[in-house]
Amino acid sequence: xxxxxxxxxxxxxxxxQSMTLQCAQDMxxxxxxxxxxxxxxxxxxIYYSASxxxxxxxxxxxxxxxxxLNKREFSLRLESAAPSQTSVYxxxxxxxxxxxxxxxxxxxxxxx
Amino acid sequence: xxxxxQMEGPVTLSEEAFLTINCTYTATGYPxxxxxxxxxxxxxxLLLKATKADDKGSNKGFEATYRKETTxxxxxxxxxxxxxxxxxxxxLSLPNDYKLSxxxxxxxxxxx
Numbered sequence: 001x002x003x004x005x006x007x008x009x010x011x012x013x014x015x016x017q018s019m020t021l022q023c024a025q026d027m028x029x030x031x032x033x034x035x036x037x038x039x040x041x042x043x044x045x046i047y048y049s050a051s052x053x054x055x056x057x058x059x060x061x062x063x064x065x066x067x068x069l070n071k072r073e074f075s076l077r078l079e080s081a082a083p084s085q086t087s088v089y090x091x092x093x094x095x096x097x098x099x100x101x102x103x104x105x106x107x108x109x110x111x112x
Numbered sequence: 113x114x115x116x117x118q119m120e121g122p123v124t125l126s127e128e129a130f131l132t133i134n135c136t137y138t139a140t141g142y143p144x145x146x147x148x149x150x151x152x153x154x155x156x157x158l159l160l161k162a163t164k165a166d167d168k169g170s171n172k173g174f175e176a177t178y179r180k181e182t183t184x185x186x187x188x189x190x191x192x193x194x195x196x197x198x199x200x201x202x203x204l205s206l207p208n209d210y211k212l213s214x215x216x217x218x219x220x221x222x223x224x
Contacts, residue, residue, distance in 0.1 A: 048210060097208055099144075105154060
């Protein structure tokens, strides 16, 4: 079991470029999440998908879009990157409501 | 709403010292409580959890007891090692909620 995997591990973008962060889990979990982590800000939820076919906004969704491609995969897209989106992005999943979350290793994104 | 408040850091200790990180919560209903640990450059991983009042979670020498009367879930370890240097997050979830509420995180550094 690989758990939750994320690609890429590192990325540098220029302002205005677009990119998609990929996340996959092999634990047959129903719900998946995208967070960003910034110094002194803790973890902030961007979007989540309670189940395949549904997505909902978290507390900081502006500038991002998501796709729940299938039960395994949940991608995060930056259409026009901005320096304020420089952050570490984590994907997570849970098997059912109220359970603990399983996290991926993170993607470190720098926008110049 | 639901929220988690944890002790602000950073905390610096010597090896073999006693560690305690305070965590208190506000929640409607009966939450499950978690401690996550994040080692440098890695994602979050579950350290321990408790799902009902008076439960004690334990792992790797760390312990925390779910105290409903004081709405607390303080993390303790009797003798820390350099390898315990990490960021620690307290979190809660409710049975019918897809989302976790995280504390801001406490950075712990253990010196040899």
